[in-house]
Amino acid sequence: MKAIVAGAGIAGLVTARQLGLAGWDVELLEKSRAPRSDGYMMDFFGPGVEASERIGLYPRLAASAYQIESADYVDAAGRRTCSIDYGQFSRLAGGKVLSLLRPDIERAALSALGDVPEGRVRLSYWTRVLRAWTDDGGAHVAVDGAPEDVLTADVLVGADGIHSVVRAALFGPDTDCLRLLGMRAAAFIVTDPALNARFRNRFILTDTIDRMAGLYSLRNDEVAAFLVYRAPRDGSVPELQAVRERLRAEFAGATEAVDRLLELCPEHPYDDVVAQVVLPCWQKQRAVLVGDAAGAVSLLAGQGGSLAIAGAALLGDILGPVNASDQINSALARFDKEWRPVVEVAQASGRRAAASFLPRNRAQRLLRRWIIRGTRLPGIDRLVARQILRTIAK
Numbered sequence: 001m002k003a004i005v006a007g008a009g010i011a012g013l014v015t016a017r018q019l020g021l022a023g024w025d026v027e028l029l030e031k032s033r034a035p036r037s038d039g040y041m042m043d044f045f046g047p048g049v050e051a052s053e054r055i056g057l058y059p060r061l062a063a064s065a066y067q068i069e070s071a072d073y074v075d076a077a078g079r080r081t082c083s084i085d086y087g088q089f090s091r092l093a094g095g096k097v098l099s100l101l102r103p104d105i106e107r108a109a110l111s112a113l114g115d116v117p118e119g120r121v122r123l124s125y126w127t128r129v130l131r132a133w134t135d136d137g138g139a140h141v142a143v144d145g146a147p148e149d150v151l152t153a154d155v156l157v158g159a160d161g162i163h164s165v166v167r168a169a170l171f172g173p174d175t176d177c178l179r180l181l182g183m184r185a186a187a188f189i190v191t192d193p194a195l196n197a198r199f200r201n202r203f204i205l206t207d208t209i210d211r212m213a214g215l216y217s218l219r220n221d222e223v224a225a226f227l228v229y230r231a232p233r234d235g236s237v238p239e240l241q242a243v244r245e246r247l248r249a250e251f252a253g254a255t256e257a258v259d260r261l262l263e264l265c266p267e268h269p270y271d272d273v274v275a276q277v278v279l280p281c282w283q284k285q286r287a288v289l290v291g292d293a294a295g296a297v298s299l300l301a302g303q304g305g306s307l308a309i310a311g312a313a314l315l316g317d318i319l320g321p322v323n324a325s326d327q328i329n330s331a332l333a334r335f336d337k338e339w340r341p342v343v344e345v346a347q348a349s350g351r352r353a354a355a356s357f358l359p360r361n362r363a364q365r366l367l368r369r370w371i372i373r374g375t376r377l378p379g380i381d382r383l384v385a386r387q388i389l390r391t392i393a394k
């Protein structure tokens with residue numbers, strides 16, 4: 001059996017590996033020239049933990065994890081206003097939370113492709129899927145080239161992220177599938193030994209209204225930054241304004257460390273809408289979506305990387321044993337049925353978090369400080385605090 005997987009992000013790499021291990025031939029197509037190095041620190045918990053243990057990826061992930069002790073909110077002068085204890089967070093999540101840089105998860109999944117017998121998975125970078133269609137004869141994609149090449153397989157897996165081309169071709173345009181959450185997020189990594197030395201082992205988060213910058217020191221004198229800010233409901237940004245200039249304008253004066261980060265910000269950092277993907281169906285004749293392409297939960301749910309791995313592992317479990325074309329559609333339907341409830345729970349949590357993630361005024365900011373401070377009192381945990389915050393934010 002043969003599969004085409006569009007997109008070699010976390011979901012695409014894991015899907016390709018699991019199908020390759022099950023004996024499938026896989027064409028894995030990725031538009032970037034090489035693994036993407038842009039990224040931010042993620043809390044890896046939830047379904048991806050069990051899935052990555054089951055498929056043997058967990059030790060590779062744990063090997064690149066960072067040790068975080070706390071997340072400290074700071075005011076414009078850099079003074080701590082409140083702090084979240086990561087040990088407590090980890091205990092509440094069952095003791096298994098890894099702090100991982102997104103590109104490190106991707107690298108771990110890439111290195112795990114080495115477990116597949118040689119030649120089973122062909123990974124082609126700098127190969128963009130332009131169009132996709134399916135018919136009784138198979139699933140087809142056109143990729144860039146001169147002239148366009150057309151590839152055919154038994155199944156097409158769209159693992160090409162939140163703005164999926166496969167989804168647009170087979171399931172509907174972004175305008176029908178994206179639920180915008182009224183924010184944008186940017187992320188980039190800079191090299192600055194002095195900043196790096198100041199913030200080891202803790203997240204720094206600005207205690208700001210309508211925007212938040214986060215930073216974390218990496219190995220090798222680097223600092224990872226992520227920035228979340230309000231955007232119009234349609235996610236639009238002023239035309240002709242370069243991303244870096246927009247970020248500098250949005251975050252001017254947040255703290256001196258953020259000003260420094262923005263001085264060093266690359267010209268084209270990652271910057272995208274904060275959104276979820278909502279679709280009534282993730283599969284149709286010989287085609288299926290996985291990862292963010294199917295059901296992005298947004299950074300607010302904090303589980304995108306985890307769900308990308310768990311969803312891809314489940315797809316591999318269900319599709320892997322299929323060895324005849326007439327079994328494909330029922331396998332894809334089973335995947336949709338089993339995976340959908342997990343994604344819907346995470347999406348609901350992301351939507352609730354959207355209401356209180358960026359305080360809209362001083363009162364909401366003060367409330368957040370009290371709640372976070374309250375989590376350090378005996379008997380009051382973050383889950384209770386989150387519940388209170390949700391109730392008041394309604």
Ligand SMILES: Cc1cc2nc3c(=O)[nH]c(=O)nc-3n(C[C@H](O)[C@H](O)[C@H](O)COP(=O)(O)OP(=O)(O)OC[C@H]3O[C@@H](n4cnc5c(N)ncnc54)[C@H](O)[C@@H]3O)c2cc1C
Binds near residue numbers: 012029042185299
């Ligand atoms: C600021 C921020 C913070 C986040 N924090 C967390 C967190 O704390 N915890 C967490 O778990 N998740 C977090 N996430 C979410 C997480 O990054 C994603 O949910 C996860 O990476 C999904 O993986 P994916 O493989 O489905 O999609 P992607 O990572 O988007 O991969 C899609 C791949 O497809 C490729 N591609 C796209 N179009 C084409 C095409 N036409 N042809 C060929 N290739 C194509 C892309 O280049 C890319 O490599 C965060 C996200 C953001 C933005």
